[in-house]
């Protein structure tokens with residue numbers, strides 16, 4: 001059994017929206033009662049359609065937003081009860097790589113300034129040669145230190161994003177669709193770099209992706225989310241999925257438009273509204289196997305620790 005780095009218990013996030021001039025305030029559950037453990041050195045994939053709560057879950061784990069309820073512990077320390085100064089210390093051990101290297105790097109700064117920033121923010125001295133060493137660690141020539149982001153290719157920019165995330169030597173990194181805006185050949189290089197860095201630095205990753213092929217290739221376990229809840233945790237990428245939603249996901253693909261990333265083919269029926277979730281299984285409106293019980297009662301993740309699934313009719 002791998003020791004846990006991140007432990008989440010009953011994590012829930014409710015967003016309040018509206019309440020303006022002509023709109024009623026409405027509450028929506030973006031993350032619903034999620035419990036999970038991420039082992040040290042593990043790559044845990046998170047998949048699901050647009051809006052299912054993947055990024056919200058990641059932001060909760062990093063404590064960038066406050067949970068409505070539930071607990072997060074990091075390497076044995078409860079983050080939910082931590083005072084701001086102690087939380088800042090803990091945050092140095094966590095980092096995030098964003099989808100879009102174009103917008104996440106400030107064009108006004110040189111790479112040397114971009115890579116020095118995490119040290120400045122945390123009041124840490126920057127030993128001479130650090131920036132050059134950071135560039136080389138992600139496969140970029142040290143001579144690029146004086147360049148600006150617009151002088152780089154997309155793949156090079158993402159390498160800089162990765163170097164910046166790793167500046168303070170974190171243990172845990174959230175990768176939020178890190179290759180989604182890159183060409184396929186460049187994607188493979190970035191994934192190879194991330195895999196190599198994990199091995200060299202003993203990193204633990206939470207890998208959010210719409211690319212199921214990539215998830216299968218790169219991740220140890222896969223968390224499948226539907227409307228804020230975890231519906232299945234695949235113990236590895238070879239085991240056949242048991243939840244009808246995961247099976248549909250694996251048999252089809254996402255729509256190419258990122259704002260419309262719904263599963264195309266394999267599923268009919270409307271996605272339930274996150275503002276008015278049905279009393280039973282949230283997937284019942286699209287599930288080919290839905291029964292009266294599914295529409296009345298909400299399934300919870302099964303006790304099987306090796307392959308939990310939240311379904312009354314698992315395959």
Ligand SMILES: Nc1ncnc2c1ncn2[C@@H]1O[C@H](COP(=O)(O)OP(=O)(O)OP(=O)(O)O)[C@@H](O)[C@H]1O
Nearest residue numbers: 015016017030049050051052053054055056057274
């Ligand atoms: N700050 C916020 N205020 C209100 N609602 C929010 C906020 N952040 C996210 N949401 C809502 O929470 C739900 C989950 O959003 P989230 O970004 O976590 O989904 P996602 O699975 O990461 O989607 P995508 O794949 O498109 O990035 C969505 O319905 C979204 O509109």
